[in-house]
Amino acid sequence: xSNRIVIGEVEIKPGEKKTINLPLPDLYTSSNIDMPVHVxxxxxEGPTVFISAAMHGNEINGVExxxxxxxxxxxxxxxxxxxxxxxxxxxxxIAQSRYLPDRRDLNRSFxxxxxGSMASRLAYLFMHEIVRKCTHGIDLHTGxxxxxxLPQIRAQLDLGMEIKKMACAFGAPVVMDSKKLLDGSLRKAxxxxxxxxxxxxxxxxxxxxxxxxxxxxxxxxxxxxxxxMLTSEGSHCDISKKPLLxxxxxxxxxxxxxxxxxxxxxxxxxxxxxxxxxxxDPFGENEEQVLATACGIIIGRTKLPLVxxxxxxxxxxxxxxxxxxxxxxxxxxxxxxxxx
Numbered sequence: 001x002s003n004r005i006v007i008g009e010v011e012i013k014p015g016e017k018k019t020i021n022l023p024l025p026d027l028y029t030s031s032n033i034d035m036p037v038h039v040x041x042x043x044x045e046g047p048t049v050f051i052s053a054a055m056h057g058n059e060i061n062g063v064e065x066x067x068x069x070x071x072x073x074x075x076x077x078x079x080x081x082x083x084x085x086x087x088x089x090x091x092x093x094i095a096q097s098r099y100l101p102d103r104r105d106l107n108r109s110f111x112x113x114x115x116g117s118m119a120s121r122l123a124y125l126f127m128h129e130i131v132r133k134c135t136h137g138i139d140l141h142t143g144x145x146x147x148x149x150l151p152q153i154r155a156q157l158d159l160g161m162e163i164k165k166m167a168c169a170f171g172a173p174v175v176m177d178s179k180k181l182l183d184g185s186l187r188k189a190x191x192x193x194x195x196x197x198x199x200x201x202x203x204x205x206x207x208x209x210x211x212x213x214x215x216x217x218x219x220x221x222x223x224x225x226x227x228x229m230l231t232s233e234g235s236h237c238d239i240s241k242k243p244l245l246x247x248x249x250x251x252x253x254x255x256x257x258x259x260x261x262x263x264x265x266x267x268x269x270x271x272x273x274x275x276x277x278x279x280x281d282p283f284g285e286n287e288e289q290v291l292a293t294a295c296g297i298i299i300g301r302t303k304l305p306l307v308x309x310x311x312x313x314x315x316x317x318x319x320x321x322x323x324x325x326x327x328x329x330x331x332x333x334x335x336x337x338x339x340x
Contacts, residue, residue, distance in 0.1 A: 003045050005081055007037060007129055012081075015043045022129060024090060025118065033091070037130065038070055038084040046080025047227050050130050051220060053085070053140040055107050055186065057092020057099070058205040062140025065216040074221050080229045083134060088126055091118075096206060098144065108182065110189035123189075131190055136166070136227065137197040138220055139186060142212070143204045146304035149315075150266040150297070150329075151202035151215045154178045156187065157245075163196040168244065169226035170198060170219040173267075173329040174299055174317060176246050198223065204303060215332060244328065246317040249299065254279055254307045255288045261305070264314065267329050268298045269322050276314055279307060294318055297325050 003014040008022045021034035051069065053062025066086040069075070075082070087093045089106050099105055104119035112123030131137060143149040152174040155167045167175045178199070181188035187197045200219065202212035225232040254260070256279055264276040270292040277290035290313060300315035307313065319325055 003041055003043075003081060005039065005041060005048065005083075005133060007039060007083070007133070012039045012041045014041055016041050022125060024122065024125070035088065035090055035125070036086065038066075038086075040070075040075055040078055040082045040084075042078040042080050042229070044079040046078075046229050047135040048081040048083065048133060049224065049227065049229065050083040050085065050134045050137045051140065052088050052126075052130070052137070054087040054089055054093050055139060055141065056105070056144075056205070057087075057089040057095065057097050058145065059098070059140075059142040060093075060206060061142050061203045061209060061212050061216065062200070063087060063093075064208055064213050065140055065220065068213070068217050069220055072217070072221070074224075074230055077231060078224075078229055080227075082224070082229070083130055085126070085130060089122070098205065105184075107186055108184035110184055110186050111192075123186075127186075127189060131186070131195060132193060134195060136223075137186075137190060137195060138223060139197055139199050140216060141199060141201050142207075142209075143201070143300060145205045147300060147302050148204040148209075148266060149201045150174060150299040151200070151212050151332075152176055152299055152317075153219075154199040154201060155197070156181060156191070159191070159196060163198075166196065166198055166223055166226060169222045170200070171222050171332075172200065172202075172215060172219055173244070173325055173332055174246055174297070175244050176249065176299075176317065201300075211333065244325065246299075246319055249296070249315060249317040250293060251312040252276065252290060252293055252314040252316060254309050254311045254313055255290060256286075257307065257309045258282075258286070258288075259305050260290070260302070260307045260313060262301060262313075264292075264298055264301075266298050266301055267326075269296075269326050270298060270316065271295050290314070292316060295322065297322050 109119040109123040203209035258279045280287040296316040296318040
């Protein structure tokens with residue numbers, strides 16, 4: 001692929017770095033607003049990869065991941081082109097909201113339309129100015145408000161060996177096979193153009209989580225090394241390493257309304273029937289245990305103690321060898337703890 005790239009009518013030549021501000025609809029105060037895009041175009045040809053964050057405006061870990069990535073010395077010898085968009089949903093980011101001002105979810109609005117709703121127009125702009133000019137992508141997310149996720153990669157692994165190797169090369173402790181893509185999602189729209197995308201989930205909304213950020217930065221660099229865009233030091237992990245690949249997952253829900261006291265945290269290995277939480281009334285007179293419905297690793301949980309009956313509390317992923325995930329997670333913690 002040629003290194004010549006044009007975004008928003010701005011040409012970025014081989015060997016150049018530029019920040020481009022893609023104009024968006026004004027605020028109703030008549031204030032101008034833009035989507036910032038940072039482009040690093042290597043001298044040598046190679047893949048064109050986008051890294052995006054804050055697709056949901058309150059998911060901010062990815063903003064810091066991109067900030068550190070752009071400043072990394074690793075980027076000095078890049079082959080191909082890196083397009084970094086730290087804040088896709090600028091409106092939601094300003095308002096500290098998951099959604100756009102029209103209350104639509106941007107990640108349910110793709111591929112969008114240049115003449116549609118506000119969400120549809122923003123999706124269309126991102127799709128045509130960024131995504132369709134790339135060969136690969138990594139979209140950075142967190143859990144929603146009041147919910148945290150263990151660092152994990154989600155990808156549609158049946159698309160081929162390349163996406164499997166990308167997912168494994170990232171180096172997150174968990175890889176989830178997302179066989180079903182939601183209507184209107186970025187990944188489903190990109191699939192029609194044969195653009196493989198990894199989705200990185202880690203931490204919670206409106207919070208910086210240092211471990212999730214460090215794993216994210218190193219993970220993106222690992223993928224760029226795998227794609228031949230950066231000099232690779234050491235070998236990449238093997239997708240056949242079963243402990244990393246979740247076979248399935250399920251949510252454990254609140255058995256009654258009340259106040260949740262969580263017993264298990266994300267990253268915990270649980271057995272079927274094990275007590276992972278207790279839901280009680282405010283006086284503790286009526287308590288009911290929350291039991292793990294299967295053996296696995298908790299990869300997500302609510303952080304809010306006030307819950308309604310049926311509310312999703314703990315997300316458990318299932319593995320052939322869950323002990324391997326625990327070892328991988330502990331190794332990652334030790335690696336990044338030393339650099340914090």
